Amino acid sequence: MKVWDGFVRFFHWALVACLAGLYVSAEQGLMELHFVLGYTTTALLVTRLVWGVFGSDTARLSALLNGPKAVVQALRSSDVNAGHNAAGGYMVLLFFVLVLVQVTTGFMTTDDILTDGPLVQYVPYAWVEWASSWHKQNFDLLLIAIGLHIAAIVFYALRGKKLVPAMVTGRNSQINQKVVIKPSWPAFVIFVAIFALIMFTWGYQPFIALF
Numbered sequence: 261m262k263v264w265d266g267f268v269r270f271f272h273w274a275l276v277a278c279l280a281g282l283y284v285s286a287e288q289g290l291m292e293l294h295f296v297l298g299y300t301t302t303a304l305l306v307t308r309l310v311w312g313v314f315g316s317d318t319a320r321l322s323a324l325l326n327g328p329k330a331v332v333q334a335l336r337s338s339d340v341n342a343g344h345n346a347a348g349g350y351m352v353l354l355f356f357v358l359v360l361v362q363v364t365t366g367f368m369t370t371d372d373i374l375t376d377g378p379l380v381q382y383v384p385y386a387w388v389e390w391a392s393s394w395h396k397q398n399f400d401l402l403l404i405a406i407g408l409h410i411a412a413i414v415f416y417a418l419r420g421k422k423l424v425p426a427m428v429t430g431r432n433s434q435i436n437q438k439v440v441i442k443p444s445w446p447a448f449v450i451f452v453a454i455f456a457l458i459m460f461t462w463g464y465q466p467f468i469a470l471f
């Protein structure tokens with residue numbers, strides 16, 4: 261049974277690749293690459309949030325909010341879900357919030373020497389100071405969330421719930437619940453449009469500097 265549409269899978273693995281690249285580029289001082297990957301991550305996240313309103317059943321943001329009873333039940337049960345289970349939904353929301361904070365602060369972050377995010381010149385300096393410090397601290401929170409996420413995936417795998425192949429192929433043979441999986445092309449069109457808009461507005465200089 262198909263459980264994840266193409267865009268959710270693309271979003272997931274592109275996000276993993278971008279975050280790895282953002283960490284390495286920041287550590288190595290490759291700020292042009294950091295900016296281009298930061299803009300790509302912004303476009304991925306905004307598209308994912310839009311797709312959370314119009315997309316497949318398993319991509320919907322509304323499916324991520326569940327009551328405490330459902331969360332406890334999900335933590336106890338060994339059933340495989342079509343889509344995120346009630347506990348996993350909050351982990352996903354946490355990721356969306358953390359990545360949103362990371363990119364938003366990035367736009368207003370300065371290293372006080374050479375590199376300014378594109379909004380640094382337009383906002384009060386107090387915001388820039390605050391954002392620059394949060395950009396660092398929030399990344400640590402993101403790392404903790406990633407650690408928990410991978411621990412949960414390993415934990416489920418040990419209990420016989422194999423979730424990773426479904427995030428790769430979109431299909432899970434352990435499921436017979438029917439869910440609506442939409443064609444992903446509208447999401448890809450939105451992604452390309454948002455990416456192009458951000459790159460034309462802020463991204464062309466760092467992009468050209470890469471080559």
Ligand code: HEM
Pocket residue numbers: 268271272275276279280308318319343344345348352355356406409410413423424425427
């Ligand atoms: C940078 C590291 C990672 C981040 C930020 C991340 C983030 C996310 C997010 C946001 C989702 C929800 C997808 C959506 O609905 O759009 C998700 C789901 C998922 N991720 Fe990751 N992920 C990371 C690494 C990994 C790795 C390394 C694996 C596998 C080894 C993995 C396996 C999965 C699986 C299987 C799901 C679906 C869970 C379910 O069935 O509910 N993730 N991840």
Ligand code: HEM
Pocket residue numbers: 279282283286287294295298299301302359362363364365366367368369370371372375376377378395396399
């Ligand atoms: C999810 C996306 C992002 C991640 C994971 C990320 C991660 C990081 C990390 C780990 C650092 C190093 C912090 C330190 O010095 O300890 C950094 C620095 C920086 N980031 Fe990002 N970043 C992201 C997005 C952005 C965006 C969109 C921009 C701007 C457009 C940006 C601009 C900067 C700048 C200017 C610095 C230098 C700060 C300094 O060296 O003091 N980042 N980022």
